[in-house]
Structure formats: structure tokens, C-alpha cells
Amino acid sequence: MLQQLSWKVGGQQGEGIESTGEIFSMAMNRLGYYLYGYRHFSSRIKGGHTNNKICVRPTQVRTIPDDLDILVAFDQETIDVNYKELTEKSVVLADAKFSPVAPEDCKAPMYIVPFTEVAAELGTSLMKNMVAIGASAALLNLDKAVFQGVVDEIFGKKGQEVVEKNMQAIQQGFETMAEQLGDRLGEWEIAPADGKHRMFMIGNDAIAFGALAAGVRFMAAYPITPASEIMEYMIKKLPLFGGAVIQTEDEIAAATMAIGSNYGGVRAFTASAGPGLSLMMEAIGLSGMTEQPLVIVDTQRGGPSTGLPTKQEQSDLMQMIYGTHGEIPKVVIAPSTGEEAFYDTIQAFNIAEELQLPVIILSDLQLSLGKQTVEPFDYSKVEIRRGKLVENDEIPVAEDKSYFKRFEVTEDGISPRVLPGTEHAIHHVTGVEHDETGKPSEAATNRKAQMDKRLGKLQHINFKEPVYVNAPYEEADILFVGFNSTRGVLEELQQTFIESDIKVNHAHIRLIHPFPVEVMHSLVAKAKKVVVVENNATGQLANIIKMNVGGHDKLVSVTKYDGTPFLPLQLAKQVKELLTDGNI
Amino acid sequence: MVTFKDFRNNVKPNWCPGCGDFSVQAAIQRAAANVGIQPHDLAVISGIGCSGRISGYIHSYGFHGIHGRALPIAQGLKMANKDLHVIASGGDGDGFAIGMGHTIHSIRRNVDITYVVMDNQIYGLTKGQTSPRSAEGFKTKSTPGGAIEPSVQPLELALTSGATFVAQGFSSDIKELTAIIEAGINHKGFSFINVFSPCVTYNKVNTYDWFKEHLTKLSAVEGYDSTNREEAMKVVMETEGLVTGIIYQDENAPSYQEQVPGYAPTPLVDQNLKMSEQEFNALIQDFM
Numbered sequence: 001m002l003q004q005l006s007w008k009v010g011g012q013q014g015e016g017i018e019s020t021g022e023i024f025s026m027a028m029n030r031l032g033y034y035l036y037g038y039r040h041f042s043s044r045i046k047g048g049h050t051n052n053k054i055c056v057r058p059t060q061v062r063t064i065p066d067d068l069d070i071l072v073a074f075d076q077e078t079i080d081v082n083y084k085e086l087t088e089k090s091v092v093l094a095d096a097k098f099s100p101v102a103p104e105d106c107k108a109p110m111y112i113v114p115f116t117e118v119a120a121e122l123g124t125s126l127m128k129n130m131v132a133i134g135a136s137a138a139l140l141n142l143d144k145a146v147f148q149g150v151v152d153e154i155f156g157k158k159g160q161e162v163v164e165k166n167m168q169a170i171q172q173g174f175e176t177m178a179e180q181l182g183d184r185l186g187e188w189e190i191a192p193a194d195g196k197h198r199m200f201m202i203g204n205d206a207i208a209f210g211a212l213a214a215g216v217r218f219m220a221a222y223p224i225t226p227a228s229e230i231m232e233y234m235i236k237k238l239p240l241f242g243g244a245v246i247q248t249e250d251e252i253a254a255a256t257m258a259i260g261s262n263y264g265g266v267r268a269f270t271a272s273a274g275p276g277l278s279l280m281m282e283a284i285g286l287s288g289m290t291e292q293p294l295v296i297v298d299t300q301r302g303g304p305s306t307g308l309p310t311k312q313e314q315s316d317l318m319q320m321i322y323g324t325h326g327e328i329p330k331v332v333i334a335p336s337t338g339e340e341a342f343y344d345t346i347q348a349f350n351i352a353e354e355l356q357l358p359v360i361i362l363s364d365l366q367l368s369l370g371k372q373t374v375e376p377f378d379y380s381k382v383e384i385r386r387g388k389l390v391e392n393d394e395i396p397v398a399e400d401k402s403y404f405k406r407f408e409v410t411e412d413g414i415s416p417r418v419l420p421g422t423e424h425a426i427h428h429v430t431g432v433e434h435d436e437t438g439k440p441s442e443a444a445t446n447r448k449a450q451m452d453k454r455l456g457k458l459q460h461i462n463f464k465e466p467v468y469v470n471a472p473y474e475e476a477d478i479l480f481v482g483f484n485s486t487r488g489v490l491e492e493l494q495q496t497f498i499e500s501d502i503k504v505n506h507a508h509i510r511l512i513h514p515f516p517v518e519v520m521h522s523l524v525a526k527a528k529k530v531v532v533v534e535n536n537a538t539g540q541l542a543n544i545i546k547m548n549v550g551g552h553d554k555l556v557s558v559t560k561y562d563g564t565p566f567l568p569l570q571l572a573k574q575v576k577e578l579l580t581d582g583n584i
Numbered sequence: 585m586v587t588f589k590d591f592r593n594n595v596k597p598n599w600c601p602g603c604g605d606f607s608v609q610a611a612i613q614r615a616a617a618n619v620g621i622q623p624h625d626l627a628v629i630s631g632i633g634c635s636g637r638i639s640g641y642i643h644s645y646g647f648h649g650i651h652g653r654a655l656p657i658a659q660g661l662k663m664a665n666k667d668l669h670v671i672a673s674g675g676d677g678d679g680f681a682i683g684m685g686h687t688i689h690s691i692r693r694n695v696d697i698t699y700v701v702m703d704n705q706i707y708g709l710t711k712g713q714t715s716p717r718s719a720e721g722f723k724t725k726s727t728p729g730g731a732i733e734p735s736v737q738p739l740e741l742a743l744t745s746g747a748t749f750v751a752q753g754f755s756s757d758i759k760e761l762t763a764i765i766e767a768g769i770n771h772k773g774f775s776f777i778n779v780f781s782p783c784v785t786y787n788k789v790n791t792y793d794w795f796k797e798h799l800t801k802l803s804a805v806e807g808y809d810s811t812n813r814e815e816a817m818k819v820v821m822e823t824e825g826l827v828t829g830i831i832y833q834d835e836n837a838p839s840y841q842e843q844v845p846g847y848a849p850t851p852l853v854d855q856n857l858k859m860s861e862q863e864f865n866a867l868i869q870d871f872m
Binding site for chain 1: 592593594595622623624625627629639640643644645646647648649650653655656657658659660661662663664665667668685686688689693841844845846847848850852853855856857858859861863864865867868871872
């Protein structure tokens with residue numbers, strides 16, 4: 001019995017590869033398995049190789065394995081591109097339609113199954129993916145009833161006949177495969193799961209859900225990979241809460257519209273990726289200077305310029321911290337799991353209002369689009385804090401039309417915030433340096449006071465658990481550090497290394513800016529080597545750690561910028577090579 | 585009762601004496617008073633440039649943003665609080681150069697706000713460069729041999745972009761300008777108002793006298809029908825855009841907000857942020 005199954009389906013983009021993976025995963029999810037998915041796709045609508053790799057485990061999983069147990073191929077390219085991930089224990093299920101050929105050095109046996117033919121006999125070759133799911137079920141010894149609920153849900157609206165046909169396709173796929181397998185039937189059976197119901201979602205869903213739970217009622221956005229799902233979720237759900245989404249003419253309009261809405265007192269945000277964030281930089285500065293709350297999601301993808309729009313990278317880090325001209329206070333939050341994506345998004349909206357500044361929620365393509373098992377969100381943990389929002393009856397009537405001190409210099413630097421429409425609080429807001437009432441001022445003493453006030457606000461950030469820490473050792477050989485979706489691969493590596501008697505601690509940074517200096521300082525101090533793992537070429541996080549914590553002599557930067565996520569075995573090898581090189 | 589004096593504040597404008605922008609400011613103040621808006625229910629959102637300072641000179645909520653982006657800020661605010669009266673304003677550089685994209689898309693979108701462009705056909709604050717509204721051959725610091733590009737035609741542009749309210753005013757005729765802005769505020773949808781607001785320092789061609797000589801007032805055109813888009817286009821082309829008054833208005837077109845599915849009839853800002861546990865659980869079910 002397998003403790004983990006690594007399953008992949010591949011074919012041409014636009015021929016249902018995505019939904020094959022989806023249906024298979026949904027069924028496994030309902031059995032209580034933990035899942036973690038990876039989508040390989042290209043920036044085009046139809047054509048080009050695409051595949052969907054899914055890891056299934058009875059216990060928590062947040063990484064894709066290096067190897068494959070089952071490869072389902074709808075074309076020869078799928079075999080040619082992916083066979084190197086196969087081992088002697090793996091198997092290829094290939095559609096007879098394309099007369100598949102196994103490469104000479106392919107370690108796994110190949111079964112040629114008439115997916116398309118069986119589907120066509122049942123009425124439409126479109127159902128070939130259901131036949132393939134049935135065949136997979138035979139390898140796993142899964143009861144086809146497992147798929148009934150999922151099929152009902154997906155095809156129910158097309159009528160009972162379509163549901164039955166699809167179930168027949170699964171059944172026949174199972175039977176056809178069973179005949180070929182003989183006594184290998186069920187050889188890939190996975191250890192049983194706990195049967196508990198959990199959510200199965202992409203990070204973008206978790207972020208969007210979080211925004212909605214945080215009370216967002218307006219979103220302005222421009223479509224871009226890999227952020228669009230956030231906007232799509234809001235378009236689906238905001239009408240239920242009276243809110244609205246505007247698809248803007250560009251990202252500049254998206255960010256400034258969100259500022260306008262926040263200025264009006266409604267929680268609003270936008271979501272984009274690198275190119276969009278580059279366009280939003282001036283607006284981010286405006287939010288910082290005018291002390292208007294603003295939340296922006298940056299789903300990182302391969303850069304620079306158009307870069308690798310559909311590939312994994314974590315290279316926007318420096319821009320998110322330092323981008324925009326001049327100096328403003330800014331918060332950068334980087335969740336690493338579906339759960340964190342949800343709770344941290346809520347934190348982002350609270351902090352944006354409490355500190356009256358821009359907050360970036362940093363994600364990356366693998367977190368945003370990789371589908372994963374997520375523990376159901378806890379309603380009781382949804383807390384809404386709006387900071388120093390002042391009501392009209394708390395404000396004395398102004399004499400001789402003097403303006404409300406919206407930018408009052410206070411002890412904590414946070415000024416009382418009022419909303420347009422408040423009777424007694426008329427004031428001015430401007431991106432020009434201004435005095436306490438918002439009137440433009442170039443006076444040197446005022447300039448310094450306002451700068452100090454704005455920049456000082458970061459000291460008062462209220463962010464729960466700025467670092468995910470799993471540090472079993474007081475004296476560690478290695479401290480692994482990462483952010484965003486590398487969480488799973490580092491968790492995995494920590495376990496493997498510990499099993500081979502290397503003392504490993506793990507810190508995953510959740511609040512990137514302001515940097516959690518204290519926590520990280522003590523973790524770095526407790527380690528002989530600090531191995532910083534990130535998907536970029538220049539070691540941006542490593543440099544940030546050097547700037548904030550030091551530890552230059554023990555810092556080892558491990559980078560990957562080929563567009564693919566880190567894989568556990570590959571990364572272990574990379575790290576071990578560094579160790580034997582006398583780096584530890 | 586509210587009067588225009590209620591919209592005056594204690595700030596002395598830094599515009600040059602004789603600048604057309606003074607009259608635009610006065611017209612907005614008078615129009616707001618005539619409509620009966622309370623100062624705290626008005627928000628003026630402006631761009632960057634001499635004209636952009638206007639939001640600081642009116643006793644109301646004011647937001648002086650970034651160059652070319654007054655319109656998206658204004659729309660975001662209106663979406664948040666539909667009870668506010670929102671006026672966006674800026675110069676011809678703001679609206680027809682750096683912010684041109686927002687101008688066209690705001691016109692198409694038809695969110696219920698009023699947009700007043702203070703058009704002086706020159707870049708004043710940066711001390712005299714060509715504007716997209718400068719006429720061909722117009723000599724400036726950046727076009728010493730005369731402007732090569734044809735100028736943007738705001739009224740034609742608005743009409744072809746699906747505008748529901750198109751008007752043009754002139755700083756010298758504050759009475760007509762006030763009436764236009766008043767109509768713009770009352771219009772349920774996006775009101776596009778271009779105002780000839782002469783720059784007395786850097787534009788020695790398009791002066792007050794020049795405009796007086798060249799402008800046609802629509803109120804003097806007998807039988808002009810401002811509900812007829814074809815007629816509107818014709819008069820704009822015949823006068824080469826040198827016409828003032830309400831050029832076109834479609835009072836029946838629904839605004840953007842009226843068409844957004846599910847958009848709350850009460851201001852979003854008044855909504856309770858926290859959803860119920862029942863609503864929360866229903867959202868969770870989508871992913872189970």
C-alpha cells in the first residue's frame with residue numbers, strides 16, 4: 001500500500017486535461033485525502049503541452065514530489081516530456097489513439113488503453129478523460145461510487161443521461177484497465193484516509209474568500225495571469241453582499257479606484273502580477289503619502305517584463321518592499337499555505353485601516369494556482385479592526401471653517417480618520433507634502449514631522465505570528481528559510497534531514513516587511529548555517545536577511561529561477577552538495 | 585439655505601491673476617449651492633497641474649491625487665458612497681494626455697460623477713510646453729517650430745465614446761458655466777464638461793478675446809436639440825469645437841451603478857463588514 005501517490009495527466013491544452021485532474025482530485029478529496037497540485041501550462045488558449053500533477057496522501061502534503069507513480073497520457077508529447085519522472089514502480093497509461101511509443105530508457109511499463117475509442121462508443125470522444133479516470137481507479141482499486149457525487153455535481157445540470165454516460169465511461173475505463181492489469185489490479189492502492197471533509201482550493205480562492213470575509217465590498221482589477229481568479233471569485237460573490245467589481249482599463253485605474261473607494265470608507269482592493277504592480281507603483285506612493293488604506297495582491301510569476309507568465313517565480317520581493325519613489329511606510333505580507341492566504345488577507349485589511357497605509361499581499365504562482373487541501377476556515381477567527389475611524393458625533397464643530405486635522409501628529413503617528421460625508425470633518429487630502437489639515441506645506445519643520453509620523457506607524461503593526469517556525473533544536477546545524485509556496489518542500493526536507501541525523505530548524509517568513517527582526521535574529525543565532533531557499537536569481541530574501549539580521553558568514557543562498565518550483569529530492573541534493581563542499 | 589459662500593474656504597489660490605481657473609472654481613461653488621448640496625456631501629477629486637489645485641480651494645471634501653488619475657479615484661469614491669456628489673477635475677494634460685485612457689473609459693462606463701476639464705491648451709505649471717489641445721503650429725518651449733500633431737477634439741471624442749452628457753463652457757461666461765455644471769451634477773450618469781480656461785501667462789494665442797471672437801453659444805442657435813447625437817456631432821464639427829452650452833444629453837440612459845448586478849441600493853459604506861456565520865459556511869461549502 002502506498003503512503004503517497006503521485007499522479008499526472010497530460011495532453012494538449014484545451015482538450016480537458018484540467019478537468020480530468022479536477023474530477024480525480026475532487027473524488028480523492030472527498031475520501032479525506034490531502035492533495036497538492038501543480039499545473040504546467042502555457043500562455044495560449046489552445047494547443048501546447050499541458051499537464052496536471054497531483055500528490056495524494058493520507059497526511060498533510062504541501063509539495064509536489066519529484067517522481068511519478070502514474071502518468072496518464074493523451075498524446076506522445078506527454079510521454080516524451082514527462083517520462084523521466086517515472087521509476088521502475090511507476091506506470092504509464094496511454095491512449096491507444098495516438099499509437100504511443102515508450103522511449104527506450106523509460107523505466108516504467110506502459111499500458112495502452114483505448115480511452116478515446118471507449119468514449120466514442122459511449123457517444124462522444126470528449127468523455128475520454130472519464131475513461132482515463134476509470135482506468136486510474138483500477139490501479140488504485142477505487143470503487144467507482146467514489147466518483148458519483150463529483151459527476152453529479154459537474155454534469156448534473158446537463159441532465160441525468162449525461163451523468164449516467166459519464167459514470168459508464170468511468171466503469172468501462174475501470175473494466176478495460178482491470179483486464180490488462182490482471183493481478184496487478186489495485187497495486188497502487190493508497191493507505192486509507194481519515195474520511196474527513198476538508199476544503200480543496202487554489203490560493204487565489206483563499207485570498208478572495210479572505211477579502212470577502214474581511215468585509216471587502218468593492219474591487220477594481222485588470223485581468224492577468226496568475227491573479228485573475230481572485231477577480232473572478234469576487235465577481236461571482238460580491239453581488240450577494242451588495243458589492244461590485246469594476247474591470248478597469250488598466251492597473252493604474254485599478255489601484256487608484258481602490259484608493260478612491262477606501263477613501264470613501266469601503267474596504268476595496270485590487271489583485272495583479274508583476275507587470276501590473278509595476279504600473280501601480282505611483283498609486284502605492286499616493287496611498288502611503290495620503291494615508292489612505294490600500295490592499296494589493298501581487299501573485300508573482302516569472303519576470304522580468306512579460307517574462308514567464310505561467311511559471312513559478314518569487315522575484316518581486318524587492319520591488320514590493322522598496323517600490324515607489326520617495327519613502328513611505330508599507331507592509332508586505334507573504335502567506336505560504338491556503339490557510340495563511342485566508343487569515344493573512346483578513347489581517348492585511350485590518351492593518352491597512354489601522355495604520356492607514358498600503359499593504360501588499362505577496363503570493364506566487366504555485367500558491368495562487370496550485371490546488372491544495374485546506375482545513376475549513378474558522379468563522380470565530382474572523383476579526384475586523386478598523387483603527388482610528390472617527391464618527392461625526394465625536395468631532396467638535398469647527399469654527400471659521402478650519403479644517404479637521406486628518407493628519408494630526410499623534411504619539412503613535414496614527415491620525416484620526418474620517419470619511420467624506422462626515423459633517424464636521426471637512427479636510428483636504430493631497431499627495432503633495434501637507435500639514436495636519438491636509439493643506440500643502442513646504443515648511444521644513446512640518447515636512448520632517450509628517451515624514452516621521454508616517455514612517456513611524458510601522459512600529460505599531462499588529463500582525464499575528466509573523467514567522468511560521470518549526471524549530472525543534474536549540475543548536476541547529478541548519479536553519480531553512482523561505483517564503484510563500486516553498487513551505488511544503490522545506491517541511492519535507494526538514495523531516496528527511498532530521499531522519500538522517502542533521503539538526504534542522506525551519507522558518508517561513510509570513511510578514512516580510514516590516515521584517516520580523518527579533519524572531520529571525522534568535523533563529524539565525526541558533527543555527528550553524530542559514531540556508532535561504534527562493535525562486536529567484538539574485539537571492540533577494542537572503543539579502544533582506546543580511547540587511548536586517550546579519551549572519552553573512554553563515555548564510556547560504558539556494559536559488560532556482562527556471563520557472564519550476566523546487567522539488568524535494570532535487571533540493572535535498574542541491575543542499576547536500578553545498579554541505580559536502582565544506583559549507584557547513 | 586446653502587449659498588456659494590459656504591463653499592469658500594480660507595485658502596488663497598496660487599493661480600496667476602486673471603487665470604481662467606478662478607471662474608471655474610466660482611462656477612462649481614455656485615452650481616453646488618444651486619443644487620442644494622451641503623459642503624460635506626461634496627467631494628472634489630483633482631489631478632496634477634495648476635488646475636489640480638482646485639480641490640484645495642473649495643470648502644468641501646477634496647482629494648488632490650496623482651497626474652491623470654482623478655477619474656478612477658472619483659469613480660472608486662462614488663462606488664463606495666453613492667450619496668456623495670463627486671466632481672472630478674483637472675487640466676487638458678491631465679485628461680487628454682496622461683489620463684486619456686481613463687477619460688474615454690470613464691465616459692463609456694457612465695458612473696454618476698461630473699468631470700470638469702480646465703482646458704487652456706498649454707502646460708502651465710511646467711512653464712509652457714505643448715498640450716494635446718494645442719493647435720497645429722502652436723509654438724511652445726517643447727515645439728519651437730510649432731506643434732506638429734493635430735489637437736485632440738474633446739467633444740467629438742466624448743460623443744463617439746458613448747457619452748450621456750457632453751457640454752462645453754468658457755471661463756468668461758460664468759453664468760452659462762454655472763448652469764452647465766449644475767445640469768452636469770443633476771445628470772444621472774457621467775457628465776463630461778470641457779471648459780475653455782485661458783492661461784494668461786503662457787498662452788498668448790487662445791486668449792479671452794480670442795475665445796470671445798471665435799465661440800458660438802448654443803443658446804443662440806435656434807431650435808438646437810441637445811438630445812440628438814447626430815445634430816450634436818454636426819454642430820461640433822461645424823464650429824470646429826468652438827461652441828459652448830449643453831451639446832448632448834441622454835437623460836434616459838441608465839448609469840453604471842444602476843446596471844451592476846446585485847449592487848446595494850444603499851451606500852456600500854453603510855454596510856456591515858462582517859458576514860453572518862451562515863453566509864460564511866455557505867462559502868465554505870463551495871470548496872468541499
